[in-house]
Amino acid sequence: MCNLVPTVRALQRHWPEARLTWIIGKGEHSLLAGLSGVEFVVYDKSTGLAGMRALWQELADTRFDVLLHMQQSLRASLLSLGLKADVRVGYDKARAKDAQHWFTHRHLAPHPRAHVLESFLDFARLLGVEDLSLDWQLPIPAVAFDEARALSGEAPYLVINPCSSMRLRNFRNWSAEGYASVIEHAWVHHGLKTVLTGGSSTQERELGERIQALCRPDTVIDAIGGTSLKGLLALIQRARLLVAPDTGPVHMANALGTPALGLYATSNVDRAGPYLWRAFAVDRYPEAVRTYMHKAPEELSWGQRVRHPDAMSLIRAEDVIERLDALLVQSPVPQDTESRADEA
Template sequence: MTNSHTVSSPPRSLCIVRLSAIGDVTHVVPVIRTLQHYWPETALTWVVGKVEAGLVGDLPGVEVVPYEKGGGLRELRRLRSRLSDRRFDLLLQMQTALRANVAGLGVRADTRLGYDPGRSRNGHGLFVNRRIAPNPRRHVLDGLFDFLRAMGIRERDLRWEIPVPEEARAFAAEHLPGTAPVLAINPCSSVRPRNWRNWYPERYAAVADYAVREHGMQVVLTGGPSPQEQAYGQSVADAMAHQPVNLVGRTSLKQLLAVLERSRALVAPDTGPAHMGTAAGIPVIGLFGTSNPYRTGPYLSQQWAVNRYPENLARFADTSVEQAAWGQRVRHAEAMGAIEVTDVTAKLDAVMAHSGEGAVQPACGPGSSAARENE
């Protein structure tokens, strides 16, 4: 199996398999925009998770095929049946999770391009016949662009422009009327064991009250529909002196994108909606105590990140960013406690002082190549 793939001319058809999660699916969008810019005649198909298709299912010029991730062999057979009369020139297997590898079996393709061995797992190499070149210690989005580098496209079109329906914008306008600048707070990451990425409700509340008091902002709480997220959002609201607009569990993905589009800034931990904030074009104040923002942080908002990952690695794992495995997490319940309220309010002050143009910037920290758009 070769470690690279070059093309002499754009393929007639190309299929991407990237099922989840929300943040990673959001990262795929500028890759697609770049493909559309440089290979405008190539027919693009994207096999994506059914939930995630609610966000990206209407991308212009892309055939989006929703895939039920928990559907097992039944869903694989359904995918095969839908694509039974198709054979793609090129498959980009952009996810190494086992169910994504298996989903790729439903796509017939001459060339199946996957990750290099260093970024592979779950037998990924068995599902592909070409690999991209190694490019270690990079942001997840940079890793997706490595697929294009392998095909000879070195430039980047860092555009998202995910369609927002007018009814979603009307929903956002109804719940966020007036002209006060909006601060969105998405307090929770995904619900999973030993997660510990969530900051403390009372500290979110202190930041929210500061935003109202010092910047005259309207605060909106956002998040998913799980009981845990709704309870967490209510805890933040209950701890506030000022009344927020609590939309936790009350928005579709398109409505959430419209709310973020209407916001001046977003405060969030390492979670998918943080990357939706990037797609919406707003500064994201990312809270990083357990994961490395230069790997998974909001791609255009590294300057606004509150980064306590290095000190937590030293404190709880007795290692450094340079020595740790790329992507190593700090698994400790006290890690997010290293982030103080004043850390976040200082970033908010800076965001509010930073006028319009250039509010978000490419990542340029250790291990990131985001600033090099024309590599």
């Protein structure tokens, strides 16, 4: 979602009077609700065909000039069939998944080895938009900043979101011991407490508990399962730095201008890393490909993951600490972040 917003902003600059309708999931909507100039139509994925029919009925009297088919899934393609649109734009055949190109009229120009954010911008490029400067302006309400302050206090801090999403054969998470070393260094050398964030799943809570057991009690604030998505945005906006594996909060930080230190070994940082902070990521993907797949990275298809449980062990605590120090030196303490968010 965060990687897609710059495309929305580019379209708005090019056609300021255009009506933009975004069909979006419930969880994603809770993150982006209030995005200026966008009419959201919320689709509950759990409702299946009945939900699709309800959405089709809601938009029965609307005919779109262009439908940008930006979600690559068979469910999204089926949903698109019930929408009236003069032109349907999808990915080129090399990037299309789940036979998406069968459901669209026009296809993007090939763009090999593109970052996810650049792939979204390709939709604006096809429509003739030339100003592709990056702009997010994510809305964060005052109540979300109140939520963040109640958790973190007023002193500077960093955020660690230690877990990625729950998926089959998902080996993107780093070790509790590694995170504990980073937390200790941030406290001793920078005077920064760490706020742990994440969802309320058993996996996330258990990893958070293991991390805290290895740390001094006064150095960690446990916010795992304790924030709304808007509250998480506010926490990240106010933070000095965010550390996380390949997961949504690195892109939230990227969108908010907060330095993002990504930890990558199972996925390619050049495709899925925090766009503006890729140079600061700890990138062990090439090494993991050679070690566990016995291939050179260029032999893999773009975006192919390393599905090995030991891949993230290639990341060393000293590498993360080195990048953390470099980012903290170049990044000033955030000032008046709530005012800046309100202005945006």
